[in-house]
Structure formats: C-alpha cells, structure tokens
Amino acid sequence: MLKQLDEIQEQALAALEAVPDLAELEAWRIKHQGKKSTLNQILRDVGKLPREERPAVGKRGNEVKVALEAAYEAKKQALERGELAELLEKDRIDVTLPGRPAPLGRIHISTKTLREIYAIFAQMGFQVYTARDVELDLYNFELLNMPPGHPARDMWDTFYTTREDVVLRTHTSPGQIHAMREYCPEPIRVILPGKCYRYEQVTARSEFMFYQVEGLAVGKRITMTDLKGVMAEFARQMFGADRRMRFRASYFPFTEPSVEVDMDCIICSGEGCRVCKYTGWLEIAGAGMVHPIVLQNGGYDPAVYSGFAFGMGPERIAMLKHDIDDIRYFFSNDLRFLGQF
Numbered sequence: 001m002l003k004q005l006d007e008i009q010e011q012a013l014a015a016l017e018a019v020p021d022l023a024e025l026e027a028w029r030i031k032h033q034g035k036k037s038t039l040n041q042i043l044r045d046v047g048k049l050p051r052e053e054r055p056a057v058g059k060r061g062n063e064v065k066v067a068l069e070a071a072y073e074a075k076k077q078a079l080e081r082g083e084l085a086e087l088l089e090k091d092r093i094d095v096t097l098p099g100r101p102a103p104l105g106r107i108h109i110s111t112k113t114l115r116e117i118y119a120i121f122a123q124m125g126f127q128v129y130t131a132r133d134v135e136l137d138l139y140n141f142e143l144l145n146m147p148p149g150h151p152a153r154d155m156w157d158t159f160y161t162t163r164e165d166v167v168l169r170t171h172t173s174p175g176q177i178h179a180m181r182e183y184c185p186e187p188i189r190v191i192l193p194g195k196c197y198r199y200e201q202v203t204a205r206s207e208f209m210f211y212q213v214e215g216l217a218v219g220k221r222i223t224m225t226d227l228k229g230v231m232a233e234f235a236r237q238m239f240g241a242d243r244r245m246r247f248r249a250s251y252f253p254f255t256e257p258s259v260e261v262d263m264d265c266i267i268c269s270g271e272g273c274r275v276c277k278y279t280g281w282l283e284i285a286g287a288g289m290v291h292p293i294v295l296q297n298g299g300y301d302p303a304v305y306s307g308f309a310f311g312m313g314p315e316r317i318a319m320l321k322h323d324i325d326d327i328r329y330f331f332s333n334d335l336r337f338l339g340q341f
C-alpha cells in the first residue's frame with residue numbers, strides 16, 4: 001500500500017509537470033485530487049485496513065495529499081503568471097505608431113463657388129448683405145413691381161405656405177428692397193447671397209432649391225455700361241479671359257431694360273448639349289437697370305438715383321467651371337461627387 005502511495009505521488013507529479021494550461025490543470029486536479037481519485041479512495045478506506053497498518057498508510061497518504069496540493073498551487077500560480085504575461089504581450093500597444101486619420105469634411109462646391117464670387121465682388125467694392133429665406137409676398141413680388149395677379153409672377157413657380165402672404169423666396173431679389181430701405185439715401189454696392197426655392201421640374205440644369213447671388217448698385221449716374229463692365233470683369237475673373245459672354249435682351253418686371261447673361265457652354269464647347277438646351281450658351285444671370293418703381297419702393301428718388309441689379313446662379317457657374325453635366329449632383333449628398341472639389 002505504501003508503495004502504491006509512492007507511485008501515485010510520482011505519477012501525479014509527472015503528469016502535473018506536463019500540464020500546459022489552466023484548463024488541463026483543472027482536469028488534473030479532478031483526476032488526482034478529486035473525490036473519486038485513487039488517493040482519496042485509499043484515505044477513505046484506511047479504517048478497513050488491519051489495525052497495525054493504519055498509522056503508516058494514513059500518515060503517508062496525508063503526506064502525498066499535502067505534497068500534491070502544494071505542487072498544484074505552485075503550478076497554478078506559474079500558469080496564471082504565464083497567461084497574464086502572454087495576454088500583456090498580445091495586447092501590447094505600440095504608442096509610437098501614428099494614429100488612424102479621421103476623415104475630414106470638405107467645403108461644399110456651392111459654398112466654395114459662393115466664396116469665389118464674394119472675393120471677386122469684394123475687389124469691386126461690393127459688401128455681402130444677407131436677407132431672409134422665408135419672405136412676404138410683398139417683398140418677393142409686390143414691391144418688385146408685381147402686384148397680385150401680375151402675369152410675370154408665373155415666371156417663378158412658387159412654394160406657398162399655410163399663410164397666403166408668406167412664401168419661400170423664389171429669388172434673392174426681395175433682398176434689394178431690404179437693402180435699399182436700410183441704406184437709403186446712401187449709395188449702395190452689395191451682393192446678396194442665399195438659397196432660393198422653386199416649385200419646378202427638377203432637370204439636369206434646374207433644381208427646386210439652389211443658390212443665387214443678387215447684386216445691387218444704386219447711386220447717381222449709374223448706367224448700363226457699369227452693369228456690363230461689372231459682369232464682364234466678373235466673368236473674366238471667374239472663367240478666364242478666353243471665355244465668351246453675351247448679353248441677351250430679356251424681361252424682368254423689376255428691371256428696365258433687362259438682360260440675361262450667358263456664357264459659352266464649356267460642356268459641349270458651344271456645339272449644343274442637354275445642359276445648354278442645345279443652344280451652345282448657358283444662362284448664368286438675369287440682370288438690368290433697377291426699375292424706377294422699385295427704386296421708389298426702396299426709398300430712392302428715380303429722378304436723382306439709378307442703379308443696376310443682377311441675380312446669378314452659383315451652381316450654374318460651378319457647372320460651367322468644373323464641367324459638371326447635371327445640377328442634381330449638388331444636393332444629392334454623394335460623397336464621391338462632393339469629395340472631388
């Protein structure tokens with residue numbers, strides 16, 4: 001029996017030596033120290049032995065038990081230390097590695113174009129004046145020489161609100177009245193940028209929401225030549241000296257005479273495409289000499305003062321500049337498009 005106990009100790013310690021991890025250590029513990037282990041069986045049955053053998057077997061059995069327990073604890077601690085070291089090694093952070101770059105936003109192409117427009121007009125002495133997106137019918141139409149029922153109101157498909165006299169502005173021209181009433185009788189040289197809204201068919205060249213930049217100059221002895229000079233200088237700086245610009249006679253109720261300003265279409269080089277409606281020209285602005293009635297509504301005496309005004313579309317300008325063949329890209333939020341600028 002004593003020899004068997006020696007063997008148990010020897011085998012158990014040898015097996016313990018080979019245990020590689022905590023999971024197998026638990027299996028070892030159950031096998032060698034568990035209730036059903038041979039060692040515990042022997043210790044349980046000590047009472048059944050002949051009286052003279054009992055003390056020696058009991059003593060030796062307990063020694064083996066204590067030895068296995070001590071060896072188990074030592075092994076357990078060694079394995080735990082090893083696993084911790086392994087974990088630390090695996091999770092080690094290289095603090096010298098550069099961080100992952102966070103994606104940065106870009107300036108929207110409309111904003112970028114607006115800023116270019118501001119810069120060009122700033123050189124010519126124009127200040128930025130901002131007016132509201134939601135307007136009274138009075139400013140959007142009436143004070144611009146379009147009383148209720150005026151047929152020219154049909155030029156702008158309007159978003160009305162639940163209040164009959166409140167609209168989403170269809171153009172930035174109502175800002176002309178706000179600016180004139182604020183500055184009168186001082187001379188004015190302002191640009192008025194902002195979003196405009198039109199209840200119209202969305203196509204390659206027309207959106208239902210887009211930007212406009214209005215321009216307004218009021219003073220004494222301002223003539224159509226000043227308008228032409230300002231527009232030509234703007235086009236030269238925006239598009240380059242080799243691009244062609246033309247003034248085409250037009251009609252707006254708030255200017256007289258009125259023109260439309262076209263640039264030659266860069267997309268088809270003047271040959272005709274769907275963006276320029278097969279004309280070879282793309283309209284970038286409406287313009288003209290401020291109508292005497294509008295000057296009067298702004299507080300200026302048309303016998304003394306005159307002025308010119310224009311309203312241009314930055315998206316149309318960006319399309320011409322960057323060869324973009326569809327305006328719908330601007331506000332459809334596709335980062336593949338927006339990231340290019």
Ligand code: FA5
Nearest residue numbers: 171173206207210283284285286287309310311313316
């Ligand atoms: C006007 O809105 C006039 N208020 C412009 C004006 C101002 C004339 C001052 C005289 C004096 P028009 O509807 O043509 O005019 O628009 C002016 C410009 O806005 C156009 O030349 C075009 O560049 C841009 N635009 C007009 N409609 C749209 C649209 N649906 N989508 C994108 N750009 C547009």
